[in-house]
Amino acid sequence: MTDLWIDNAPGERRAALVVDGEILEIHIQRDMQLILGQAGLGRIERKSPSGSYVITEDGTEILIRGTIDKPDGAQIRYEIIRESISEPGRVKPAEARVTALCEEAVDTESLWNARLGALNAKSPISVPFGDAFDIAVAGSSKIGDATVYFQRTKAGVVFDVDGIGDASAINSIAAQEIARLLRLYQIGGMVIIDFVAVDSKNKRQEIADIFDVASQNDGRAFERSAVNGFGMMQVVRGRPRPSVLDIMFGTRISSLSSETQALWLYRNAVASTGFGPRIVTTNSDVANILRSPKWNALHTQCERLIGASMTIIVGENITGYGHVHVAQS
The missing domain is CATH 3.30.160 (Double Stranded RNA Binding Domain)
Structure with missing residues (x-):
């Protein structure tokens, strides 16, 4: 079902x-x-060997590859063909294509x-289903005698396999679990897997075959290398959108981005029960996001859903990303 x-x-x-x-x-x-397939108007800000950088109406910078036969400052209509992707230490801007000015926009x-x-x-x-993010936050998954650790890097997502006992058995479990995690968190781009090294070429092929079978029902196309003598295998998957990990961590390696913390606090506020005003206590970085003009509409939406006012305050010695308190009305 x-x-x-x-x-x-x-x-x-x-x-x-x-x-x-x-x-x-x-x-x-x-x-x-900006969402894959979303269209809008922008102006050409500058051109580079990579293509033309365009500023959208809300001030976001996007990239259109190739040559555009229009001068800087010219208005164009675009459609997003790859969403913005945050990686450790940097953000890759969304990429778009030029479309006809008369084409009708599709809402998000x-x-x-x-x-x-x-x-x-x-x-x-x-x-x-918030508990489905626990493995992503932990950066590891333990299945029987095998443990799979994973982390985002600028080059891609790296998986490391560890365990006690027979190497082939550990690798078999890990290959299935990694295939599951790739699909679960919609991970694309370069993936590097470090299995437990085995001498037998046949055993290494078995690992790759197990991974292929476990990936059969994943709709995302991929290519992979063989497992080499050191236990390394590379997988390349399509990446039209950021993965769940990219969305959660942003430009950080494995800790929640300030934007994620802010949105999760709003989520907690809406889920909270009671009739009194909500007091959201968090760190200064997250509080600055929640108080920014760009987030005014979300703040208003939260208060409407809650049916009460919501106040953002900065707390000292905050653990985690903060908490929501329902005040006595």
Whole structure:
């Protein structure tokens, strides 16, 4: 049985493809980001060997590769063909193509619904699934005697396999788990896997075959290398959107970005119960985001959903990303 779980909150939509109670894929769309397929107007700011950098109407910089036969400052219409992707230490701008000025724009709600429709699941139901992010936050997954560690780098996502006992058995478990995690968190781009080294070429081929079988139902195309004598295998997967890890951590390696912390606090505020005003206590970086003019509409949306006012304060010795308190009304 294939289900579609939805868990939306101000500024962030979540969906999970679920089969027989197991989450296979997580999809996230943040409404303040440019979405794959979204169109709009912009002006050419500057040209470079990489292409033309265009400033959208909301001030976002995007890249259009190739030559545009228009001068700097000219207005163009664009369509996003690859979303902005945050990597440790840097943000790769969204990429777009030039479209005709008369083409009709598609709103982000329709784009999200089309993305969910492509999953071929039953009608969505509202189910919170925040615990599905625990492995991503921990950066590791333990299955039996095998442990898989993973981390984002500028070059890609690196997986390291460890365990006690027979190397082939550990690698077999890990190959299946890594294939599961790649699909679960929608990881694209370069993936480097460091299996436990084995001498036998046949055993190394078995590892690759197990990975291939475990990846069969993943709709994202990939190419991989063989497993070499040191246990290394490279996998390259399509990357039209940021992965769940990219979205969660932003330009940090493995800690939640300030934007993620801010959105998760809004999510917690909306989920909180009671009739009194909400007091959101967090660190100064997150508080500055929540108080910024760009977030005014989300703040108003939260208060409307809560049915009460919401105040942002900076707390000392904050643990985690903060907390939401329901004051006595």
